[in-house]
Amino acid sequence: MITYPEIEFFEKPSDICNDALRYFTDIRNVWSGFRTCYSDHVDFNEALLDKTKLPALRDLYSKDSEKSEAKLETLSKKYNYSFDKPLEFSFSYYENLLDSEDPVEHYFAQKWFQYLNALKFIAPKVKMGHESPLEHSILTFKIKNCSRSMTHQLVRHRLASYSQASQRYISEKPESLDFVIPRKIQENPEALAMVQKHFSGLGMLITGLKALGVKNEDIRCIYPNAMPTDIQVSMNFRELRHFIQLRLSPHAQDEIRFVAFRLYQHLVNYMPFLWTDLELEGI
Numbered sequence: 001m002i003t004y005p006e007i008e009f010f011e012k013p014s015d016i017c018n019d020a021l022r023y024f025t026d027i028r029n030v031w032s033g034f035r036t037c038y039s040d041h042v043d044f045n046e047a048l049l050d051k052t053k054l055p056a057l058r059d060l061y062s063k064d065s066e067k068s069e070a071k072l073e074t075l076s077k078k079y080n081y082s083f084d085k086p087l088e089f090s091f092s093y094y095e096n097l098l099d100s101e102d103p104v105e106h107y108f109a110q111k112w113f114q115y116l117n118a119l120k121f122i123a124p125k126v127k128m129g130h131e132s133p134l135e136h137s138i139l140t141f142k143i144k145n146c147s148r149s150m151t152h153q154l155v156r157h158r159l160a161s162y163s164q165a166s167q168r169y170i171s172e173k174p175e176s177l178d179f180v181i182p183r184k185i186q187e188n189p190e191a192l193a194m195v196q197k198h199f200s201g202l203g204m205l206i207t208g209l210k211a212l213g214v215k216n217e218d219i220r221c222i223y224p225n226a227m228p229t230d231i232q233v234s235m236n237f238r239e240l241r242h243f244i245q246l247r248l249s250p251h252a253q254d255e256i257r258f259v260a261f262r263l264y265q266h267l268v269n270y271m272p273f274l275w276t277d278l279e280l281e282g283i
């Protein structure tokens, strides 16, 4: 008979998505090793997304290798298959390669094995809409030199944690004020001139207010939304999917779309399955 539950404390949080990133980064580094040794013209990301690029790996590897052609052929077929259908890949192939005496082959196989193990757990769950495992993995990133108007849109996504430099404690230097100007305005010389003229008086206004003893916490009320800022964000992978889907949309504003796109770019290569069930507009 049980009366009270037990609690297991994890030494390290269960973080499959970031584990996958680590293994993937290792694989990418091995690939960089291939590139450095053999050639420069095969891009890892291209190869991952476009399997037609993969025969090049076999060619490159076989060029200088002392291994038999047959073995290389088998090896490249296996990698080829794994790039093509990572999750349906038979793990037994990798188990065989794990015994390889070739250190490169062994290392590559080991990393793929770890990476696929991480994906094997999580990808089918996402596919069937069981997304809560994604909430245990959190991506932390910092967006630098963005506008306050962008961060105001960003923080509306409540299921994330944010830390932002306070304008109360950071004293803006009137002589070196800079602003985030939207691309569309920058591309329109007439509009750009009007905006720059509007901002040009701000430095003098800040200096004047400071001379009158007005504190930063009150001066900030005259700052425009274009004032640059940095913000650190921690967002779990379930919310990241949601955020990217909403903010990648052509209906979203240009600066926050850029942020959504950079996040998508960062994640798509090592977690392609996160996006296959979503209808992403604008990419």
Ligand SMILES: Cc1cc2nc3c(=O)[nH]c(=O)nc-3n(C[C@H](O)[C@H](O)[C@H](O)COP(=O)(O)OP(=O)(O)OC[C@H]3O[C@@H](n4cnc5c(N)ncnc54)[C@H](O)[C@@H]3O)c2cc1C
Residues within 6 Å of the ligand: 156, 157, 158, 159, 160, 239, 242, 243, 246, 247, 249, 251, 252, 253
């Ligand atoms: C193109 C675009 C235009 C926009 N325009 C405007 C605008 O003009 N004015 C404006 O005010 N906002 C606007 N927004 C912001 C929008 O209304 C949302 O506040 C913002 O997108 C965050 O939504 P979210 O679903 O990510 O919320 P989050 O807070 O990140 O929540 C994530 C999800 O959790 C659930 N959830 C969270 N809290 C609750 C709750 N209290 N009750 C029930 N379910 C909850 C919902 O399923 C929600 O989708 C706009 C957003 C976009 C993308």
